[in-house]
Amino acid sequence: MENKIVQPVITAESLTKKFGHFTATDAITFQVKKGEIFGFLGANGAGKTTAIRMLCGLLMPTSGNASVAGFDVFTQTEEIKKNIGYMSQKFSLYEDLTVKENIRFYGGIYGLSNSGLKEKTEILLSKLKLKNEARHLVKSLPLGWKQKLAFSVALIHEPAIVFLDEPTGGVDPITRRQFWEMIYEAAYCGTTVFVTTHYMDEAEYCDRVSIMVSGKIAVMGTPDALKKGFSVKTMNEVFLKLAR
Amino acid sequence: MFAFIHFVKKETYHIFRDKRTLLILFGMPVVMIILFGYAIRNDIGRSDLAVVDEAHDAYSAKLIAEINASAYFDVVKVLPNEASIDNSFRKEEEKIVLIIPPHFGQHLFQPQTGKAQVRIVADASDPNLATSLTNYATAIINTFQGHISTISQPPLAIIQDVRMLYNPEMKSVYEFVPGLMALILMLVSAMMTAITITREKETGTMEVLLASPLPPALIILGKITPYILLSFINALLILGFGNFLFHVPVHGSLILLLAESVLFILTALSLGILISTVAVNQQTAMMISLGGLLMPTVVLSGFIFPLSSMPVALQWLANFIPAKWFIIILRDIMLKGNGWGYVWKETMVLLIMTLFFILLSIKRFKIRLS
Numbered sequence: 001m002e003n004k005i006v007q008p009v010i011t012a013e014s015l016t017k018k019f020g021h022f023t024a025t026d027a028i029t030f031q032v033k034k035g036e037i038f039g040f041l042g043a044n045g046a047g048k049t050t051a052i053r054m055l056c057g058l059l060m061p062t063s064g065n066a067s068v069a070g071f072d073v074f075t076q077t078e079e080i081k082k083n084i085g086y087m088s089q090k091f092s093l094y095e096d097l098t099v100k101e102n103i104r105f106y107g108g109i110y111g112l113s114n115s116g117l118k119e120k121t122e123i124l125l126s127k128l129k130l131k132n133e134a135r136h137l138v139k140s141l142p143l144g145w146k147q148k149l150a151f152s153v154a155l156i157h158e159p160a161i162v163f164l165d166e167p168t169g170g171v172d173p174i175t176r177r178q179f180w181e182m183i184y185e186a187a188y189c190g191t192t193v194f195v196t197t198h199y200m201d202e203a204e205y206c207d208r209v210s211i212m213v214s215g216k217i218a219v220m221g222t223p224d225a226l227k228k229g230f231s232v233k234t235m236n237e238v239f240l241k242l243a244r
Numbered sequence: 245m246f247a248f249i250h251f252v253k254k255e256t257y258h259i260f261r262d263k264r265t266l267l268i269l270f271g272m273p274v275v276m277i278i279l280f281g282y283a284i285r286n287d288i289g290r291s292d293l294a295v296v297d298e299a300h301d302a303y304s305a306k307l308i309a310e311i312n313a314s315a316y317f318d319v320v321k322v323l324p325n326e327a328s329i330d331n332s333f334r335k336e337e338e339k340i341v342l343i344i345p346p347h348f349g350q351h352l353f354q355p356q357t358g359k360a361q362v363r364i365v366a367d368a369s370d371p372n373l374a375t376s377l378t379n380y381a382t383a384i385i386n387t388f389q390g391h392i393s394t395i396s397q398p399p400l401a402i403i404q405d406v407r408m409l410y411n412p413e414m415k416s417v418y419e420f421v422p423g424l425m426a427l428i429l430m431l432v433s434a435m436m437t438a439i440t441i442t443r444e445k446e447t448g449t450m451e452v453l454l455a456s457p458l459p460p461a462l463i464i465l466g467k468i469t470p471y472i473l474l475s476f477i478n479a480l481l482i483l484g485f486g487n488f489l490f491h492v493p494v495h496g497s498l499i500l501l502l503a504e505s506v507l508f509i510l511t512a513l514s515l516g517i518l519i520s521t522v523a524v525n526q527q528t529a530m531m532i533s534l535g536g537l538l539m540p541t542v543v544l545s546g547f548i549f550p551l552s553s554m555p556v557a558l559q560w561l562a563n564f565i566p567a568k569w570f571i572i573i574l575r576d577i578m579l580k581g582n583g584w585g586y587v588w589k590e591t592m593v594l595l596i597m598t599l600f601f602i603l604l605s606i607k608r609f610k611i612r613l614s
Contacts, residue, residue, distance in 0.1 A: 056455045078457060086455035090448025096261045097254065108250030109456050163455075 009034045009161055009192050010055065015064035017050050024050040026215035027064060032194060032208075034160075037187050039203050040196045042212030043243065048196045049089065051212075052163050055194070056086050069160045082110075085154035085162035089169070093150050095139035099130055102138055103153060110157035124152050144175030151182055155191065162186065164195040168202065180205050200236040209235070211242055218242050247458060251466030258440070259470055265436065273428045273478050277485045280420040291377060292338040294321040296329070299348035303392070307344065307362070310388045316380040329365055339367045340377045352392070421486035422574035423547030426567035428482060429505065430512045430541050433475045435533035437468050437516030442529040445520075460609060468513050475512070479505040495581030504577070504591065508570045511594050514601035515566075521608035541567045569593045 010032040017025045025047040032038045042048045053059040055068050057077030066073045069083040086092075093102045103124055107117045125131045128148055138146060147167060154162055164183075168176045180202065187193050187207075195206070203209050203223060210220040219226055219242065223235055230238050259265050293311065297304050312319040317340075323332060329341050343363040351360040364381050366374040441464070444450035453463050479502070486492035494501060515537070523529035542548060544558065545567035551559055562568050569590040576582040576590075 058451065058454055081455060081457045084455070086452060088448050088451045088455075090451075092449055092452040094254070094258070094449060095447075097257055101254070101257060105250055105254045106456075109247045109453070109458050111247060111457070113246075 007034050008032060009070075010038075010066075010068050010194065012051075012055070012066040013064055015051070015054060015066045016062050017047075017054055017059065018062045023215050025054070025212075028212070028215075028217050030210055030217060030220060032161075032192060034192055035187055035190050037183060037193045037195065037205070037207045039206030039209035040194060040212070041200075041203055041209055041239070042196075046212040047215045048212055049165060052165050052194070052196065055080075056084060056163055057081050082157075083160045085157070085159040087150055087154040087162070087164045087167050089165045091146060091150065093138050093146060093153065096137060098135050098137055099125070099141070099149065100134045102149070103156065106153045107156045112157065120156055124149075124156070128152060144171050144178070147171055147175070148179060148182060151179065155186060159191065161192040161194060164193065166196050166198060168197065168199065176202070200234065200239055203235040203239075211239065213242055248462060248466055251458070251463070252469050255440070255467055255470045259474070269432060269436065269474055269478070270481070272432065273424075273481055274485070276428060277421075277424055277482055277489075280424055281485070281490050290316060290318055291340065292320045293317040293381075294323050294329075294332060294338045294341045295319060296323045296326055296341060296343045298325075298346045299344045301347075301349040303349035303352060303360075304344045306392075307348075307385070307388050308342075310391075311342065311381070311384050314380075314384050316377075316384070326365075333367045339370070339373060340381060341365045342381065418492055418579060420547075421482065421490070421492045422571050422578060423545065423567075425479060425482045425505070425574060426508070426545060426570045427538075427541050427547060429475055429479060429509055429570075430515075430537055430567055431533070432478060433471060433509050433512035434516035434519065434537055435530065437471055437513050438519035438523060438529040438533050439526050440467055440471075441517065441520035442523050442526050446525045461606075464517060464605075464609075468517070471513060472506075472509060475509040476502075476506060479509070492578065494578050496577035496583060500584060500587075501574070501577045504570070504573050504587070504594075507591065507594050507598070508566065511566045511570075511598045511601070514598050514605065517605045518601050518608070521605055540565050544568065545571055547571060566594060566597050 008031040010030075012031075013029050014027040015025060015029070016023065016027050028047075028051060040048055040051070050059065054061045054073060055066060057068075057073060057080045061073060068080045071077075071079040071083070073080065094105070097105065100121060103121050104117050107120055112120060121134075125134055128145070130145070130149065133141065133145075138149070141149070151162075151164070151167060154164075168179055171179065176199070183193050183195070183205075195202075197203065206223065208220070208222050209226065210217045211226075212218065219229070219238075221229070226238050227233065227235065230241050232238055232241065259269070295308055297308065308319055311317050320338060321332070323329060323341065326343055332338065332341070341364070343365065345361055345363070348360050348362070362385065364378050366378050368374040441450075444453065444467075450463075454460065458466075483494070483501075487494070516533070519529055519532050519536070523532055544551075544562040544565045546562070547567065551562050551568070554562070573587045573590045573594075576587050580586075
């Protein structure tokens with residue numbers, strides 16, 4: 001991490017979202033650097049999704065400050081949306097469209113030109129080894145392939161940052177492994193990856209993680225530093241200690 | 245603009261790959277128009293009639309022959325006496341019986357009185373049908389009376405000449421086609437848009453769309469554009485069926501008629517969008533569309549039940565049903581041949597309703613996002 005270019009692409013200062021009397025995210029402060037894989041962990045209902053939605057310009061924060069790719073989350077959401085990719089918790093492709101149609105649709109709404117679309121589609125299909133399935137409906141693909149396709153589609157417009165909200169839910173270990181290889185590749189090419197996950201073994205793959213407990217960031221740091229701090233061997237144990 | 249075309253393309257794929265959507269879009273209108281056109285009718289064709297002839301004279305025979313010769317009745321049976329009517333009605337063999345009492349002809353030509361009686365007995369378990377049948381029967385008997393009185397003496401008579409304007413043959417299909425058009429366009433456009441938008445919310449793709457640079461208004465517009473086209477095709481389909489199958493005329497301007505249809509389609513689509521901002525999933529959207537649109541449109545639009553015979557409160561409520569205004573416009577243009585000068589008020593009502601629904605949807609849509 002030390003040898004990467006140190007330049008924050010996401011900053012949040014006391015970022016807060018309240019729904020009525022309920023505070024979903026409570027004054028979270030953090031920075032994510034360019035090309036970093038930032039793991040955003042926490043139990044269900046800890047406020048991860050709310051935080052992601054604020055950073056993606058889907059949700060207006062109640063108070064605090066944040067900027068994504070140099071744009072303000074209060075006033076420049078349109079600029080933010082052009083510079084990010086987003087993969088939601090739920091499967092984000094259209095099941096009744098073919099692989100190719102999905103790629104072309106998402107490329108199209110991000111403003112890719114016709115020739116750009118053609119080129120991108122070719123690259124994606126060969127990279128994912130889906131050339132023979134290009135004309136198959138997405139619903140006929142196995143879940144692991146769908147998730148990999150969804151990730152590639154989220155990157156189709158080459159965004160500076162990609163937000164992944166529990167991308168590997170319900171996927172088998174081998175596909176998860178392949179999925180993380182794709183994440184590494186994206187990060188290597190300079191894309192910042194902001195990822196939430198339930199799987200603590202995946203937390204080990206991140207450059208840096210933060211763990212949220214009831215709306216607040218409880219701890220933040222490299223997986224090694226956190227394990228040392230709690231004098232445990234795995235991230236799972238770190239998580240369990242925090243939960244207690 | 246390029247992104248918009250991609251959106252419309254994607255939406256078209258959705259429609260043509262979902263058999264259920266296609267069935268509702270094109271199956272429902274065809275089934276409904278055939279059902280309403282052929283099966284559900286207020287006008288009655290030839291009906292069966294039985295007689296109890298206790299007179300057995302020349303005049304009773306003449307009367308029976310006259311009824312049989314009319315366009316409305318077939319005299320199918322001669323019952324022995326009045327007591328047997330009940331049994332015959334219960335077996336649903338006929339709905340109306342004419343009783344001619346003894347000495348019918350004799351009473352008719354008695355020098356002083358000159359009066360004879362007949363009795364009509366109808367099965368009123370279906371009151372509308374019974375009323376129509378007795379009306380037809382009375383009319384025939386009146387004519388018969390006219391015929392025989394010219395034989396005996398010149399009568400003093402007021403001859404009534406009743407004309408039914410715009411629908412001289414009182415065909416109920418003339419009434420159904422405008423009503424059906426309103427009903428189908430309302431249902432198809434509103435329900436389908438509500439369902440298609442909530443489906444994106446349900447599957448989670450709406451979130452991804454909102455995280456893209458596409459403005460929300462463009463997302464909605466992209467989703468409804470194919471439905472505007474399909475609903476318009478539907479309108480043409482209904483008009484075509486009405487014209488070729490049932491000879492429902494279009495006396496007024498076809499262009500005005502189609503323009504008004506497009507306006508009504510937009511009203512329905514904006515209602516659909518509004519429903520989608522309230523409903524969380526497709527099922528709720530469907531329930532709201534069916535319960536909140538189908539029933540009021542059928543009952544309160546004047547489609548089947550005349551508004552003028554409803555309680556004042558319901559008549560007032562009917563003003564908020566878009567279909568009511570559209571049906572008035574359609575009847576004006578199709579049956580009366582009226583032009584813009586007669587329908588502009590109703591058009592304004594529809595226009596204001598549409599704008600109101602759109603503004604309300606935009607407001608609700610924003611609330612959901614913040």
